[in-house]
Amino acid sequence: MRRPLVRASSGSGWGRLALILSILSLAAAQSSTNTSSVPAVTILLNCGARESKNDAGGRLWEGDEESKFAPAAVANLVSAVASWQDPALPSTVPYMNARIFTAPATYSFAVSPGRYWLRLHFYPANYSQSYQRSDALFTVVSDRYTLLHNFSTSQTADALIQAYLVREFSLNVSSDRLNVTFSPERKSGYAFINGIEVVPMPDMFSTAPLVGTAGTFTISSSTVLQTMNRLNVGGQYIPPTEDSNLSRTWYDDSPYIYGAAYGITNDNGSHNLDYRLIPQYTAPVKVYTTFRSMTSDPKVNVLFNLTWMFYVDANFTYLVRLHFCEWIYPLVNQRVFNIYLNNQTAQGTFDVIGTGAGLGNPVYKDYAIYVPAEKGDSTLFVALQPDTTANPPPQHYDSILNGLELFKLNDSAGNLAGPNPVANIDNQGSDTVVNTPSSSHNSSSKGPVIGAVAGGVAVLGLIIALFCFVRRRRGSSSGGDKPSGWLPLPLYGGNSHTMGSKLSIASGKSGTGSYVSSAPSSFCRHFTFAEIQEATKNFDESRILGVGGFGKVYEGEVDGGTKVAVKRGNPLAEQGIHEFQTEIEMLSKLRHRHLVSLIGYCEENCEMILVYDYMAKGPLRGHIYGNSNLNPLSWKQRLEICIGAARGLHYLHTGAAQTIIHRDVKTTNILLDENLVAKVSDFGLSKTGPTLDHTHVSTVVKGSFGYLDPEYYRRQQLTEKSDVYSFGVVLFEVLCARPAINPSLPREQVSIAEWALHYQRKGMLEEIIDPHLKGKINPESLKKYGEAAEKCLAEQGVDRPAMGDILWNLEFALQLQETAMENKVMDDSTADLIQMSPDYNHVNNLATYAAVDNSTSTSTGGHSLASVDLDDLTPSAVFSQLVNPQGR
Structure with a gap:
């Protein structure tokens, strides 16, 4: 795996010259990038709708009913409304309306030449009795590029446990039109689209070294990219509204970490971040101020890599963009590491400061790699490892990463489409690994490719999905192909900004309240959302007791004054559906003096709320x-x-x-x-x-x-x-x-x-x-x-x-401790006690008894020393209780 490059000593003339040339090259490249023209138009099209409406994030979507961009009004063009609203939808706009095609139809967008993000939004639902969700099978083409082929939205959504789908592409438009054509694949089927985003973007891509070869890969104006993953490494979910004007979504990286080596996450805040080397639109501030590094023990660090694993479609070239920003070590040769893609050296002896960046100066590195078709699942590993071969050795054996983006590039035929995923029979929210590490992997079982999507999707739902797919990859016996594209998980619903999934852990389907159906109702009370609002004075901020991995905890009162603690799920928090279900299933069956009691839960209005005994201290x-x-x-x-x-x-x-x-x-x-x-x-x-x-x-x-x-x-x-x-x-x-x-x-x-x-x-x-x-x-x-x-x-x-x-x-x-305390008290009056009682040993026994009697300890299901009746004890009995306590 290791193929280190020889790094010149920072003290040599050649080393200084190489560093200067590197800085000048980077500055020239960034100067060119900074002056890239950005097309001016942004289009948000709510397909199948007549009027313009705002989504939950406040963005205005234009209805396509009479839009100048919509396909010509012909008999095979239908406007439809979904027959039901999944509570996991982040907004009714643009998902509840759909434009349905029974023959090829083209949207034509008048734009200025340049590069654009094209985002396609799909909500696989029944649209009246005429259009069943399983009949949607279609191809999407933009000019000469095939973006999706034989695309089954229902099969994909069911396999990935999603309420809706988003696919994001980066295309260069050389003319004044961006055309997107939807074509049904069979006569009895149809094509549909719920929403289309056309967002101007700068020309952010150029060339990248092709890993495994001595050459480079050029991303030209004719290259189309599909976003597969976009991760805020070491940080939390970043919604589109917090990503300048590019409306990108960044996810937590922890679900993709391979193995047990998680490293350490850090958050530097926004202090002293300086975009002097790269354009500010490259990535949001939060990406560069959070990072994941290795442990504080260099002996441990040299024994493992920081590794991320992604499921991808074979026979494509992928662009991996790694974002770096050093916050701790200000000098060259303090933190030096190797970068590997699929066990091949992408770059050896990499030093963030060595690129010419100082503390708080973000930079990024691009690498291209071809993933051939191999037996089993196609995976892409990104690994960082401290460089132990550098000369001179670095001061710290450590590595760091702030952000990661993964893009699929079109092949020579202009194709980006991958196969549909195959649904797993046992889509459960458990993280249990069914097979042991030595179990063989079924070569035909496939896992998901997960990426970023627009919309307020809870990042921790990704953890549930990834674990489901790891199970399938290790234990499924069904054949099929890998999914392609981006996985938004259904954790929000309606216009609520809070938890909204009604995902059934057992079935993978959507259905109100199904994921807590196993909770014993006799021990676990169901609260209405109105009761919760009344109990917390509509979640008054003054009632907050604390904030945890699941969300905020409020002080509340129910049933005429009984104090309770109300834990409300936060869409951006670290825990989600599986944790909610586990908490209910576990605590509803447990009652013990030293376990917090669960009083009940609420799942209405797309919420995940737990109600506990109030713990005053x-x-x-x-x-x-x-x-x-x-x-x-x-x-x-x-x-x-x-x-x-x-x-x-x-x-x-x-x-x-x-x-x-x-x-x-x-x-x-x-x-x-x-x-x-x-x-x-x-x-x-x-x-x-x-x-x-x-x-x-x-x-x-x-x-x-x-x-x-x-x-x-x-x-x-x-x-x-x-x-x-x-x-x-x-x-x-x-x-x-x-x-x-x-x-x-x-x-x-x-x-x-x-x-x-x-x-x-x-x-x-x-x-x-x-x-x-x-x-x-x-x-x-x-x-x-x-x-x-x-x-x-x-x-x-x-x-x-x-x-x-x-x-x-x-x-x-x-x-x-108590005996010592009692003896100390007794020491102050020992002389008086001796005068009162000639039996000094009796005094010591009294002290022992007093220590036992003053103990406040109790036990459940057994007897501690404090719970034993002292009248039945002798000094020897006290000793025997210490040596062999009853009930253990």
């Missing part, structure tokens, strides 16, 4: 750091909270009907009620554990960076010991009062797990504890606590204790 994290308005917790309080959380997790692992693995244990997911009783929350990522004849669940890696079990991270094999590892991080976080990951600290302190383990193993843990706890922890209590946390963080899962054992150790640590 909020997340544990705010009580140990990050909130100066809260009084610091005592050591005893922290121990009791950790014991409560351990009891909740222990119940999940052993007390439920089937083992449940939480998969996202962290201090923000441990909530406290008014009495500081801990309750584990947020079950959106939870998984049921392995069956008796399996040792693990094979699944893609999910969780929070800094808490992830390294074994799970490497092998993608999930067990309850993964929760134990995360809980070990929580234990050190509670003790040291600092985040699990803090990139601003020196390298050896970035990860609290590594930092605290280092001090624990040296017997110096007291040196890094929360200053508020200095001198207030009994050494034996601290020792027992540290040992428990250390065991949780064992590298191998088999070496970690069960959660019940951790619970026992924490209760022992609490007992040691």
Whole structure:
């Protein structure tokens, strides 16, 4: 895989000359690009509609009924309205009206010569009784280019679990007309279109090195490109309205990351971004201010690549555009890495600063690669790897990427069309990998090609789709072809700006409320949207309790004053349909004192809303750091909270009907009620554990960076010991009062797990504890606590204790602390007590009893020390309870 290029030393004359020439070449190229003329006209056509209307984003679409661009009014030209509105549509405009053709018909747009984005919007639905969605099979041609061929919108939408489809092309128009022709492929069928966008764009493409050869690929005025993917690497979804005048959509890159090596995401804000080397329209600010890099450990970084995987159509050339902006290392030869496409070197010893860019100066690199037809799925891998062969060696073995765009280029016949995807029988929203890593892949099963689309589509719906397709790629036995084009996932509906999908996880079809139909109604209440609005005073911002991966959490009141927490799904948040369904399915079946109770849910008006018990004290994290308005917790309080959380997790692992693995244990997911009783929350990522004849669940890696079990991270094999590892991080976080990951600290302190383990193993843990706890922890209590946390963080899962054992150790640590506190009180009056009672040993026994009696710990399904009747205990009984607690 490695074919490094020899990089000249930055100190040599030749190196300086090469750098100067590179800068001058880049400046000349960008100067040419900056002066590119941009055609002036933008057209938004609402096909099949008579009047002009605004979409949900405020853009005005012209009805084509009497438009000068519409095809001639002939008998085979029909205006129709969809028979039903899928709630996942981002807007009724342009999707509810359609122009239907039973014979070839052409839209002709009067434009100025230049390059344009052409976006075609399709909503596969029944249009009256005459036009069934399955009968739409057609070809789309623009001048001599075939954009879509034998295109089945219904088959594509069903296979990709989409409510609507968008295809984006970049075409150069040399005349004053852009023609787009729709032709049905069979007599009994029809062609249709819901919306057409013609958006002027600058001439953004020129030449690119052809990977695997010594030549270059020229993107001329005759080249047509189809957008396959557009990713904001390390960042979140960017809607079209935030992308200058080009109306592009950028998606989160995490669904495309291959393997467990996710790296670290960063957001620099918009500070000091300077487009001096490239035009500002190249990509939005948010693309360049967020990025994904590797870990802080160079020894780890040299062992793996940052890799993204895409499903593509074979026998086409693809253009890969990589966006870079360095924010951390200001000098040449500090971060140097290799770039690979499909295991071939696209560029060796690449240095962002070496291109002539300074900190905050964005640049991009283009590469072309041909993907031949091979056995199995056609895939395109983009990989970054630290360059360990550079001379002199770089200061940091790391790599970085800010954005990625993938375009398919037309072949020599002017064709861009790929085959229709084949629907998977089991389109489920699970991320479980059915086959083991050693399972053979069916050569005929195909996955999706996913790309950006216009409209307010939730980025995290992409995660659900990709996981479905990974399952199909690994486990499907049905044959078929790969899909071509761009995948918008149905997560919004109507004109609402909130969650809107009604996707059925079981069937892949759309239907109101179907994705929560499995929730037991006897334990989970259904709220109307009107009830939720009343409870939250119409989502008054003053009632916000916090913001999480799913969305905002509001304080609410239901049933005449009962306080609740209302979590409202956010379209741009990190979690979506699958997490919503999982939360309901899990929590509706679980009731435990140390688990947050789910009261109900609401799915009306295209919303995803969950209603929980109100936790007055909020997340544990705010009580140990990050909130100066809260009084610091005592050591005893922290121990009791950790014991409560351990009891909740222990119940999940052993007390439920089937083992449940939480998969996202962290201090923000441990909530406290008014009495500081801990309750584990947020079950959106939870998984049921392995069956008796399996040792693990094979699944893609999910969780929070800094808490992830390294074994799970490497092998993608999930067990309850993964929760134990995360809980070990929580234990050190509670003790040291600092985040699990803090990139601003020196390298050896970035990860609290590594930092605290280092001090624990040296017997110096007291040196890094929360200053508020200095001198207030009994050494034996601290020792027992540290040992428990250390065991949780064992590298191998088999070496970690069960959660019940951790619970026992924490209760022992609490007992040691309370005994020490009681003994300290007793020491102040020892002389008086000795004078009153000649039996000094009796005094010590009383102190032991008092320590047990004052414990506030309770347990569910068993007995802790505090729950045992002291009248039935002798001193030896107390000891036996510590050694072998009842109910464990």
